[in-house]
Amino acid sequence: MKQRHFDRFLSESFNLEITKIEGDEILEGLITNKTTSKKHPILKGIPRFVLPDENYAINFGIQWNKFKSTQLDSQSGLTITHHRLWENTKWPAEKLQDKVILEAGSGAGRFTEILLKTGATVVSLDLSNAVDANYDNNYGKHEGDLFIVQANIYDIPFKDGYFDYVFCYGVIQHTPDPDLTYFKIFQKVKPGGSISIDSYRDYGRPRFAIHYKYSWRKITTKIKPHTLLRIIKFYMPFWLPIDIALKKLPFKIGSQLLYVFPIPCWNYYGRFDLKYKALLNWAVMDTFDALGATYDQPKTKEQIQKMIESPENAFSEVFYGSNGIVANARKRI
Secondary structure (H helix, E strand, C coil): CEHHHHHHHCCCCEEEEEEEEECCEEEEEEEEECCCCCEEEEECCEEECCCHHHCCCHHHHHHHHHCCCCCCHHHHCCCHHHHHHHHHHCCCHHHCCCCEEEEECCCCCHHHHHHHCCCCEEEEEECCCHHHHHHHHHCCCCCCEEEEEECCCCCCCCCCCCEEEEEECCCHHHCCCHHHHHHHHHCCEEEEEEEEEEECECCCCCCHHHHHHHHHHHHHCCCCHHHHHHHHHHHHHHHHHHHHHHHHCHHHHHHHHHHHCCCCCCCCCCCCCCCHHHHHHHHHHHHHHHHHCCCCCCECHHHHHHHHCCCCEEEEEEEEECCEEEEEEEECC
16 A cells, blocks of 8 residues: 555545555555544555454455466456456446546456556455455556555445446355445445446246255355365366366257256356366366355346436446346436
């Protein structure tokens, strides 16, 4: 964190005490709420507004520090994140330069990387210590300016109506109350600003991959995250080749066999152009993602439409996107 980040985004409500600084980087210190006197540490250059025992997203901290660079387009050589962001938000990248973007839920920073390349100022928060992975991946490495905080999406430490854009992908379904989550982040959009979210889709009918995911989650969410990850890392090298072989069978015979052997395996063979080692890495990562999240609450298109309805909307749209359902809105001036 730099002094200018504090001055711009936090100084109105907080006081700053610096205990360790290198150059213009504030690495350690305390941020104190002017109203409540509550103190929050700065550790490794990141203000921390949550304590470990307040955190329902511990599994994501484990996930994104373990698979720090797996989803980054710059590391995979793919354009998965690039296309997902621009095709779904429909934001003109050239108009984001010098704008201020709130990224609510950063993970390891796969979208942070793309947003920063526009030359925007990106304020990126996450509940978990995935912020450390994002910091390592993106801080000081792109044209745009990045400020990272660890904070609860229900208690965002920035003033309302401030941000030109609010971006929240892969997050809402993993929060305790998705509707409240949207309300909280929509408050941060400035008049005339835009927001884009996505959510897992509730199909409203049985679908095999979805069905066995939620059947397994009745068990896996009761397993400690570190233990669950070890289990998945143990069996996946044995099962993934079998899963790939089944996918190659004609007439969807393999899919029928998977009804008999519903082993959790998020296998992207044939979908992404990944070499086997990367395919295995993605399979472990996304199987853990699917089975380990504390909350997993998909929505129907109609539910998302109702969620984003507001008299403050100048424009809104809801559609089926790259990873479920996308909602875009622009706030009235």
